[in-house]
Amino acid sequence: MGRKGEGSGERHVDAYRVWEVKTNREKRQRLQRLYVRLSSAVKQACKALRKKHGDAFRREPEKFSEELAGEASKTAGLPKGLFYYAVEWRSMVAEARRKSKRRNGFTPPPVPLLVKVVNSGERLHGKGNAVAVLNVDGKELRVPSAGVAVRLKPSLIRAVLEDVERFPDLKLTLQLTARGRLRLVTHREVKTTWWDGDGKLAVIAVDVNSSHGLYLIAFAFDGEAKLVVQRVFKPPNTTMLTARGHYAQLLQG
Incomplete structure (x- = not known):
């Protein structure tokens, strides 16, 4: 967890809940192929934007997030929504490479994907362009771009809905790993509670x-x-x- 809001006098930390979504071998292979297409498209798009914008892109890539997503989408022939976090993922890869002690066999970090929650056709949470769909009444998670639908445990769906209903500012994403595995993640910022160190706790x-x-x-x-x-x-x-x-x-x- 990271501290935030230092300048405002209030301290906030990032709070996460993570659920593993289990799939069979065939679905993992499909998801793995999708990961390869996504990562390859982002790399090619970054190369194109570096050639086009030079140092401006290197210094402040976040200013080109929309253009990067469009370029990657065109390169891969995939929905633009899949590249919503392309700039963030690019930074995550660079940071992971700096920290990695292995020269060979480096495994890049997961790609975050936008998720929307729907029930009987009504969108309960998430953006309309989300590329992963948690279907409450169908009790499944769908990733159409990979042709994958996964049945979810009722307890997992209840837990996600509990967070969605309680926290309006909640961010819900699906992490797709290089090995084709899935993790549902909820993220929100919370105020920290501090102990003065003197009283009993x-x-x-x-x-x-x-x-x-x-x-x-x-x-x-x-x-x-x-x-x-x-x-x-x-x-x-x-x-x-x-x-x-x-x-x-x-x-x-």
Whole structure:
């Protein structure tokens, strides 16, 4: 997470929720081919804009985002909306290359794609030109440019809808990796809550998505940090009841 809003007196951080969207081998191969077409088109478009605009494009590529998307779309013969984040992705690739210690086998970062949420034909969230569609009533995620439709778990759809309904400024994107894998990502900015470091503070964290069961951990801060408890509550049905009882004991203590 990164800090923002330093100059305004308010501090904000980037908050994300990420869900892996599982696909079979055939769909991954289609998505992988789409990734290759997208990355190749962006590279060729960047080359064309460097030749056309020279140092102006090198210094401030974000000023040419619309032109870059149009050029990449024309090169690949794909919808322009697929290149909405072309400039950002170009910067991500450059940064990843700087940090990578491998000269061979470098894996570029995922391409972010715009997502819209629809239900019974009505658009609930996202831009009209989004190239990925989360269909609530059909319980699927579609990427038409790759000819891919993926069935989604009801719990995943509920989680995404919960964020969409609660946070009007939410950004919803689909990350397409070089290996043809998909991740749904929600992003928003939140205000930070600061602790003065003097008073007593307790932090209790619960990982409800843990594959090992319900994972609970508690810290106490009183001049120094101290791990108070660390527990794993195994499934099945008594998990929540057991965790709730233990949580009550922690509060009483």
